[in-house]
Amino acid sequence: MRNYKLPRESIFSRQKDFPAIRDISFTLKKGENLGLVGESGCGKSTLTRAILGLEELQGGEIKLEGDIVKAGKNLDPNIRRKMQVVFQDPFGSFNPRHKVGRLISEPFYLIEDQPKGLELKNEIDDALLNVGLEREDANKYIHEFSGGQRQRIAIARALIIKPSLIVLDEAVSALDVSIRAQVLDLLAELSSKFNLSYLFISHDLSVVRNITDRVLVMKSGRIVESGQTQMVFNDPKHDYTKELIAATPKLPKNFNQSI
Structure with missing residues (x-):
């Protein structure tokens, strides 16, 4: 359950709750x-x-x-x-100053034993190949890709940490x-x-x-x-x-x- 407070209709009125989600259960x-x-x-x-x-x-x-x-x-x-998430706007979820290899490896900050060197490169390569892109794409910037390719990169970023x-x-x-x-x-x-x-x-x-x-x-x-x-x-x-x-x-x- 999650409620939000609504604006008061007047100074003396009671502030009402708006139930954003309620009575939800699923597996x-x-x-x-x-x-x-x-x-x-x-x-x-x-x-x-x-x-x-x-x-x-x-x-x-x-x-x-x-x-x-x-x-x-x-x-x-x-x-x-x-848990990982893929948003509607792939371009807006990336830092345009960073290359794709760095962008899709960002989730590794969530783990203590982070891959480095050749191991990290192999993880990036595998993630790109899994979404139908090329290893060489790791060295490009996000603006060099089409909308569909950007969303594939977003999926690669979500996938790389094996959620x-x-x-x-x-x-x-x-x-x-x-x-x-x-x-x-x-x-x-x-x-x-x-x-x-x-x-x-x-x-x-x-x-x-x-x-x-x-x-x-x-x-x-x-x-x-x-x-x-x-x-x-x-x-x-x-x-x-x-x-x-x-x-x-x-x-x-x-x-x-x-x-």
Whole structure:
């Protein structure tokens, strides 16, 4: 549960609470891809921040592999290294003055035994190759890449520390349809290869349908529908889910092309 204080309507009025998230409970299994969908303002961002340990809860708890996720400075580094996030704007999440090799190796600061020298180079090379880029790309700057390639670099940065969970926060919504489909195909391949768990946050059900095993539909801080992705799409129960599906544009069926 997470509430925020609303502005007072007058000097003498009582300050009311706004419940950003409430009565939410779900489990994400190892190797499972879970979608979280809903319109802007439904509470997706607040829930995402809480999962990542960036937002303190006022009730309930979040666990990762049995360990409680505590917000702020109290978050155990061993828990933090198990979680990585890929944001909507890959360019905005990188320092443009640093080369790609340094950018994608940033998560190593979370571990004590950090790789160095040749070992570090090999880790960077492997991360780039895993997302369909070249070893030589480590020596380039982020502005030299297209939007789809930048998102692949963001995925490489999340992958390099071998996390248990990757949170994808609107990770492909800024890409055009064809590139978006290619990145989704890559994410599916990586999930299968490394047995990764994804929490895929999106307002677009067409994206979630192509990458997730299960889906949660969120409205006004609550989960109004959940289930296997294809079942929810084929037989939605809640009126809000039906509205989202009706408004969903369709991705092209043939999206197994490389950038």
